[in-house]
Amino acid sequence: MNEPVIKFKNVSKIYDNGTLGLKNINLEVNSGEFIAVVGLSGAGKSTLLRSINQLQTISEGDVLIDGESIVKARGKKLRTIRRSIGMIFQNFNLVKQSSVLRNVLSGRIGYYSTLRSILGLFSSTDKRKAIEALKRVNLAEKVYTRADELSGGQQQRVAIARTLIQDPKIILADEPIASLDPMTTKLVLDDLKKINDELKITIMINLHSKELARKYASRIIGLRSGELIYDKKIEDVTESQLDEIYNGNILQKEITNE
Numbered sequence: 001m002n003e004p005v006i007k008f009k010n011v012s013k014i015y016d017n018g019t020l021g022l023k024n025i026n027l028e029v030n031s032g033e034f035i036a037v038v039g040l041s042g043a044g045k046s047t048l049l050r051s052i053n054q055l056q057t058i059s060e061g062d063v064l065i066d067g068e069s070i071v072k073a074r075g076k077k078l079r080t081i082r083r084s085i086g087m088i089f090q091n092f093n094l095v096k097q098s099s100v101l102r103n104v105l106s107g108r109i110g111y112y113s114t115l116r117s118i119l120g121l122f123s124s125t126d127k128r129k130a131i132e133a134l135k136r137v138n139l140a141e142k143v144y145t146r147a148d149e150l151s152g153g154q155q156q157r158v159a160i161a162r163t164l165i166q167d168p169k170i171i172l173a174d175e176p177i178a179s180l181d182p183m184t185t186k187l188v189l190d191d192l193k194k195i196n197d198e199l200k201i202t203i204m205i206n207l208h209s210k211e212l213a214r215k216y217a218s219r220i221i222g223l224r225s226g227e228l229i230y231d232k233k234i235e236d237v238t239e240s241q242l243d244e245i246y247n248g249n250i251l252q253k254e255i256t257n258e
Contacts, residue, residue, distance in 0.1 A: 003067040004028040005169060005202050006052055011061035013047055013226070021047040022058070023226040031169070032200045034193065036207045036217035038245055044226040045206040049172045052204070053085040054078070066169070083110040086163030086201075090175040092155040096148035100139065100158050103147050104130040107162035126165065133161035137191050153184030160191055171195070173205035177212075189216050210242040220245075 006029035013021035050056035137157040222230025
């Protein structure tokens with residue numbers, strides 16, 4: 001049996017002020033899945049995603065990427081593992097005064113020395129890769145436009161292109177549509193679903209909409225107070241269960257993907 005691309009082993013997170021972020025999470029994610037992480041605000045969704053690439057350190061347990069511990073990795077090893085994990089944020093994280101091309105190329109920084117990255121000495125191969133990534137999100141005509149001249153939806157699609165040229169095995173999307181209107185939301189999620197379908201990149205995304213979770217995800221994971229309380233394939237998810245998760249009323253664990 002193939003190794004899960006992501007594996008949580010007894011993962012807990014307790015913040016310095018005593019707040020429980022995650023509670024004994026055991027979870028396996030297989031290559032090519034599109035997973036929606038759902039739950040009320042403060043349920044631990046962002047903490048879960050950020051622990052995968054160790055933007056959020058954990059207090060106990062381990063997180064394995066392709067069988068290797070990212071928690072124990074240091075230096076070059078940590079950078080190498082992180083290169084395989086793309087991250088899309090709610091606030092886009094673009095350099096607004098730089099061109100779309102330069103922002104997308106920043107996704108290749110992990111493959112360059114610090115000096116070459118600072119000087120922007122990217123190879124012609126990577127520039128072509130950046131343009132291909134922009135074509136995939138229908139923004140090739142914006143290649144030399146400044147990022148601050150784009151709409152919010154366009155900026156988020158630039159962020160997707162930036163993630164793509166990392167050549168990631170995994171894309172984590174932390175509330176990527178929270179500030180977008182419904183039409184733009186559809187464009188961004190359609191892009192992510194197409195990337196998942198065509199490139200077989202594993203995607204984990206935090207979503208506040210049960211309708212969108214049902215439409216795009218192949219599997220739904222529910223959190224409450226840092227605890228994994230729900231984990232089912234989309235075809236096994238009922239409307240009433242989704243309502244209970246989103247309203248915080250689910251009374252018992254519903255997990256079938258252990």
